[in-house]
Amino acid sequence: LIPDPQRVTANETILEQHSRGMTPHPPRLPDAVVFPKDKEEVSKVMAFAYEHEIPVVPFGVGSSIEGHVIPLRGGISLDMTLMNRIIEVRPDDFIARVQPGITRTQLNAHLKHHGLFFAVDPGADASIGGMAATNASGTNAVRYGIMRDQVLGLEVVLADGRIIRTGGLSFKSSAGYDLTGLFVGSEGTLGIFTEITLRLHGIPETITAAKAVFPNLEAAAKAVEGVLKCGIPVGRMELVDELTIRAVNSYSKTDYTPAPTLFLEFSGNRAAVDYDVELTREMMEGEGCLSFEFEKDVSGRNRLWEARHSAA
Numbered sequence: 039l040i041p042d043p044q045r046v047t048a049n050e051t052i053l054e055q056h057s058r059g060m061t062p063h064p065p066r067l068p069d070a071v072v073f074p075k076d077k078e079e080v081s082k083v084m085a086f087a088y089e090h091e092i093p094v095v096p097f098g099v100g101s102s103i104e105g106h107v108i109p110l111r112g113g114i115s116l117d118m119t120l121m122n123r124i125i126e127v128r129p130d131d132f133i134a135r136v137q138p139g140i141t142r143t144q145l146n147a148h149l150k151h152h153g154l155f156f157a158v159d160p161g162a163d164a165s166i167g168g169m170a171a172t173n174a175s176g177t178n179a180v181r182y183g184i185m186r187d188q189v190l191g192l193e194v195v196l197a198d199g200r201i202i203r204t205g206g207l208s209f210k211s212s213a214g215y216d217l218t219g220l221f222v223g224s225e226g227t228l229g230i231f232t233e234i235t236l237r238l239h240g241i242p243e244t245i246t247a248a249k250a251v252f253p254n255l256e257a258a259a260k261a262v263e264g265v266l267k268c269g270i271p272v273g274r275m276e277l278v279d280e281l282t283i284r285a286v287n288s289y290s291k292t293d294y295t296p297a298p299t300l301f302l303e304f305s306g307n308r309a310a311v312d313y314d315v316e317l318t319r320e321m322m323e324g325e326g327c328l329s330f331e332f333e334k335d336v337s338g339r340n341r342l343w344e345a346r347h348s349a350a
Contacts, residue, residue, distance in 0.1 A: 039082040045073040045120070056115035059102035060162075066108050068095065068115035075120050077193065077201060077232035084230065085199030087114060094197075096226040098168030099141060106172070106225035116230065118167055124148055125233065132238040133190065133207055138167020138231045154238045157182035167231045173223030177274040177303070182239065186222045193233035194221055207235060242305035245273070246315055247339040248332040250300040250322045255279060258298045261325040268321070270314050274303035297328065303339070 040046050047053075048070050057065035074080045087094045093113030100107060109115050122139035129152040136145060143163045146155050158169060160176040168174075170192070175184040182188070191205030205211075205218035221228055252258040258277055265272055277300055278286070284296045302318065304311045319330045333339050 039086055040072060040074070040079060045075070047071050053115075055100070056097050056117065057108065059100045059105065059107045061103050061105040061108070063105040063108060066110050067112065068109040069112045071097075071115045071117055073117045073120050077195060080116070080121075080195045080230050080232055081199045081201055083114065083116065084195050084197060088198045094230075096167070096171070096230050098139065098165035098171075099163070101162035101164045102168060102172060104172055104225065106227075118165065118230075121232065122165075127152060127154075127238075128207075129154060129238075131207070132240075134236045134238055136166055136234055136236065138170070138234060139165055141165050142169065149238060150241070153241050155241050156188070156236060157239050158185050158188055166234055166236070170222050170231055170234055171224065171226050177276055177301075180275045181271065181273045186219055188237045189218055189222050189234060190237055191235035192218055192221055192231055194229035195232055196229045201232070202229075205235065209237065242273075242307075244308045244311050244334070245303060245305045245339065246311050246332050246334050247274075248302040248304070248315060248318070248330065249294075250302065250330045251295045251328045252298045252300070252322075253326055253328060255298045257326045258300055261300065261322050261327065264321045264325065265318055268317070270318055271304075271306065272302055272314070272318070273305045274301065276301045295329065 052071050053067045056071050057067045072083055074083060084094060093109065093111045095107060095109045095115050097107050097115050097117045099119065119139040121137040123137045124140060124145065125135040125137065127134045127149065132154065141163045142156060145166060149155055157178045158174055158176055159178050160169060160174040164174065169185050170189055173185045190207060191203065193201065193203050195201050204221060250261065262275060277298065279298055280296050283294050283299055286292060287294055304314045315332055322330050
């Protein structure tokens, strides 16, 4: 079924790599790892496995913490990393069609030339297929939504090898069943994604990150409530508690105040962002904020968000 024998392996090291993700759950070895290059090969493997009752578990880059990439009953681990092409970018329509093996960072590096970016950021450099399979979210969810909000359509190979398409290229449709929404988040149990149609967004003119420290969790929660009620278009907003801040300081050698901390990010045109930051600062101080710091340059923003990702 796979013409290149090097793309079907039972090498012990490769089996071990595909026995787990980043989850604490115990690993289980597959019997073989297969690296397909196109949807036809995926279809042939699935039809063969269906006929012979062989379990198949799709595998991206292994960054998952859910445990769904663990082949509990052995069988085939279907590694999708060779299917990593950008099939099409339609910048005027804010749409891209990609294969599942491309990672978020690879996609955004390409989209940057069009002034666009893909908004979902789970922290890890996960594959787009894996992110769709787990309905990934992340720090941008408060503004842009989660993975299900970004997937417009899918090409899926079903368990018996049949290939179907769901959704389409339009942002809005009420025609028929929402099969795309059903497959997104199914964690590889309903089918194998071989093509994903994504919604894209324009890169904002300016970005400012901020860190607000509070005396307790209640004050931080009240501040979040106020920001959302005022309709401030905050791009990211993440709460990290005192114990986690202490762990971050220990792990990353930082010196953040060990107290409940909100990490925020604002994006848009410069005047609007400056106004939103100042309004947010006033609201935070009204809720007892102990300190409010912000960073406009890339390195400063990255340092702030590194703490949040370390906490995750």
